Amino acid sequence: MNIVILPGDGIGPEIMAATVDVLEAASRRFDLNLTFQHDIAGHESLRRHGATVTPALLHKVKAADGLLLGPMATYDFKDEAKGEINPSKFFRKELDLYANIRPARTYPGLPIKVADFDLVVVRENTEGFYSDRNIESGTSEMLITPEVVVSLRRITRKCCERIARSAFELATMRRRHLSIVHKANVLKIGDGMFIDICREVGREFPDVRVDDFIVDAMMAHVVRAPDRFDVIVTTNMFGDILSDLTAELSGSLGLGSSLNAGRDYAMGQAAHGSAPDIAGQNVANPFSLLLSAGQLLGWHGLRRQAPAFVAAARAIEQTAVLAIEHREATVDVGGALGTVEAGAAFARLLLQG
Ligand code: NAD
Numbered sequence: 001m002n003i004v005i006l007p008g009d010g011i012g013p014e015i016m017a018a019t020v021d022v023l024e025a026a027s028r029r030f031d032l033n034l035t036f037q038h039d040i041a042g043h044e045s046l047r048r049h050g051a052t053v054t055p056a057l058l059h060k061v062k063a064a065d066g067l068l069l070g071p072m073a074t075y076d077f078k079d080e081a082k083g084e085i086n087p088s089k090f091f092r093k094e095l096d097l098y099a100n101i102r103p104a105r106t107y108p109g110l111p112i113k114v115a116d117f118d119l120v121v122v123r124e125n126t127e128g129f130y131s132d133r134n135i136e137s138g139t140s141e142m143l144i145t146p147e148v149v150v151s152l153r154r155i156t157r158k159c160c161e162r163i164a165r166s167a168f169e170l171a172t173m174r175r176r177h178l179s180i181v182h183k184a185n186v187l188k189i190g191d192g193m194f195i196d197i198c199r200e201v202g203r204e205f206p207d208v209r210v211d212d213f214i215v216d217a218m219m220a221h222v223v224r225a226p227d228r229f230d231v232i233v234t235t236n237m238f239g240d241i242l243s244d245l246t247a248e249l250s251g252s253l254g255l256g257s258s259l260n261a262g263r264d265y266a267m268g269q270a271a272h273g274s275a276p277d278i279a280g281q282n283v284a285n286p287f288s289l290l291l292s293a294g295q296l297l298g299w300h301g302l303r304r305q306a307p308a309f310v311a312a313a314r315a316i317e318q319t320a321v322l323a324i325e326h327r328e329a330t331v332d333v334g335g336a337l338g339t340v341e342a343g344a345a346f347a348r349l350l351l352q353g
Pocket of ligand 1: 076269
């Protein structure tokens, strides 16, 4: 498997270096023959190539088996005409990575304020309330007068159907419970259609139990009793917000992993941003990106029917549990290690099996 590595901004290079070390360990233990193509995106690419991402980079990613994207300083990138393109949006749109799979769970030994839980947020990734990806050209946020802004949201049958199917398929591999999260009490047409299509697709999966929750009430439910949930499917913006909450509930945003998956391509990416407040200090938790890399290996294994990759993905997940339990981790999850040391400890634990 050939993976393109883009370290990104802020803490990106630190957590990516630890992740590559762990992937090398996984490759050795499971005989995966992983190879890496290192390249740049974000601020460094803007400095060197005049754009945060380039057509040549896209070409390289399309020819590879997977992409690992480090966190980006998205807020800095305001003008696409100046090459300031949001790399996450760019790859999600260009590679049609419609499903954003964001697991969150508790870890033994890591104190939290809620009951133990293990859930996955499945977030639509290619339309919704995202002005940079829901129209063919330009942006769907408009300055009508200096004091009036209109921001549009797009919801389509095709995108609802495919995200619903991804979520049901995942639910069949887990505890067979799917929760639809929406705001159909206000967005009656768009979210009404989203619920209807999810339930329609659900008829193909009769052994999956389905319920639905209004997004604002869901915030309370998930804080009060996250153990009630298994797979949660929702539209783009709601999924973005809800999955940061579930990552933090699991103990730290530094545990928030994600996979952006489409039919032909996938991209592992931490759920958080570039964390400029802690960049360069060797304190960032690399587990978010490590676990995302594990998800990428799992996706490849299922797609190519390669059990060694699925086993490696599972081992990465189990190693995270072990590392946290033994406090071989960064400060945010109860350890005392720096980013470099936490990555090295993880690679050692993974190799020990
Ligand atoms: P952030 O997610 O970068 O950080 C929020 C808080 O969580 C900070 O206190 C940070 O120190 C902490 N944190 C994040 N990751 C951590 C880790 N691995 N270990 C320990 N602590 C961690 O959010 P922000 O500060 O609002 O945004 C910074 C930049 O990231 C902005 O430019 C924003 O647009 C961008 N962003 C990018 C992505 C992405 O690339 N997918 C996602 C969210 C935000």
